Amino acid sequence: MSKKTVFLGCGSMGEAILTGLLAAGTPPQSVYVTVRRAERAQELAQRHGVTALAQNEDSNSNTDAVMGADVVILGVKPVGIAGLCREIADHLEPTAVVISVAAAVSLAQLEGALKPGQAVVRSMPNTPLKVGRGVVALSGGSHVDESALSAAHQVFDGSGVVLDVPEEQQNAVSAISGSGPAYVFYLAEAMAAAARDFGLSPEVAGVLARETVAGAGLMLAEPGADPANLRRAVTSPHGTTEQAIASFEHQGLPNMVLVAAKAAASRAAEMTGELASA
Ligand SMILES: NC(=O)C1=CN([C@@H]2O[C@H](COP(=O)(O)OP(=O)(O)OC[C@H]3O[C@@H](n4cnc5c(N)ncnc54)[C@H](O)[C@@H]3O)[C@@H](O)[C@H]2O)C=CC1
Ligand SMILES: O=C(O)[C@@H]1CCC=N1
Numbered sequence: 001m002s003k004k005t006v007f008l009g010c011g012s013m014g015e016a017i018l019t020g021l022l023a024a025g026t027p028p029q030s031v032y033v034t035v036r037r038a039e040r041a042q043e044l045a046q047r048h049g050v051t052a053l054a055q056n057e058d059s060n061s062n063t064d065a066v067m068g069a070d071v072v073i074l075g076v077k078p079v080g081i082a083g084l085c086r087e088i089a090d091h092l093e094p095t096a097v098v099i100s101v102a103a104a105v106s107l108a109q110l111e112g113a114l115k116p117g118q119a120v121v122r123s124m125p126n127t128p129l130k131v132g133r134g135v136v137a138l139s140g141g142s143h144v145d146e147s148a149l150s151a152a153h154q155v156f157d158g159s160g161v162v163l164d165v166p167e168e169q170q171n172a173v174s175a176i177s178g179s180g181p182a183y184v185f186y187l188a189e190a191m192a193a194a195a196r197d198f199g200l201s202p203e204v205a206g207v208l209a210r211e212t213v214a215g216a217g218l219m220l221a222e223p224g225a226d227p228a229n230l231r232r233a234v235t236s237p238h239g240t241t242e243q244a245i246a247s248f249e250h251q252g253l254p255n256m257v258l259v260a261a262k263a264a265a266s267r268a269a270e271m272t273g274e275l276a277s278a
Pocket of ligand 2: 178179
């Protein structure tokens with residue numbers, strides 16, 4: 001029998017994980033999601049065939065949903081995580097594995113808001129899980145044994161690469177792969193803007209940028225792909241690309257990426273502190 005898997009909060013990230021999980025073969029009948037609004041619940045139920053519950057005055061959908069659940073995925077914003085944990089703590093099966101996807105929320109904060117002994121996994125996924133090309137890093141809490149960690153791996157296995165990292169590395173993971181899709185989309189936006197600056201129509205500019213980034217991404221996904229080698233294969237000696245790469249170098253693009261990633265990681269550390277004092 002399939003594990004009962006529950007998503008508490010199912011927005012951008014939750015739905016990306018849900019889509020990947022179902023595409024990898026998990027039967028929708030074993031999946032439950034809770035959201036705030038009835039219209040969103042209806043949308044998720046129709047789109048994915050899962051049972052979707054919205055908050056209402058008569059019952060608490062979160063505590064109802066976690067009853068008998070094997071795996072519970074916390075998909076709400078960091079600021080809502082501790083309250084959600086306290087809300088469900090007494091209703092969880094002692095054997096349930098709780099997986100948080102929230103940036104900046106520490107295992108200590110999660111464990112402190114749940115009952116003693118609950119297995120908790122802190123994860124940092126990314127939205128490409130939705131298309132089977134995600135990457136997620138997991139860190140197990142103090143009560144996570146091999147079978148609990150394996151249950152967490154199973155949530156993501158079919159839709160991306162799953163890595164185990166020490167918890168201290170989670171802010172760095174968040175700054176690279178968690179936020180990373182946004183950096184790439186931002187580059188695509190900038191490429192489209194440059195194309196429009198040349199006088200190309202917005203439609204043509206959009207297609208050029210999107211297809212180039214998507215095609216390059218697929219090449220990077222091939223086994224053994226190396227970004228530097230792939231770049232060199234496009235860069236003819238004394239040709240056009242060489243000029244653009246030299247311009248990026250001159251303007252300090254690698255350092256800009258480093259500084260931006262450090263800003264993301266610092267914000268995560270700051271958020272952990274804010275959540276602790278809230
Ligand atoms: N969006 C991304 O690319 C990534 C997000 N994350 C993490 O994922 C978490 C969710 O982020 P997003 O999906 O972007 O946010 P979102 O706002 O799209 O989704 C959050 C969902 O939770 C629902 N919700 C809020 N409180 C609830 C409650 N008490 N019970 C049930 N449902 C509730 C909201 O209605 C919403 O649908 C955050 O903690 C974030 O740090 C992690 C990695 C990447
Ligand atoms: O921006 C955020 O806080 C979340 C975490 C990583 C990606 N999105």
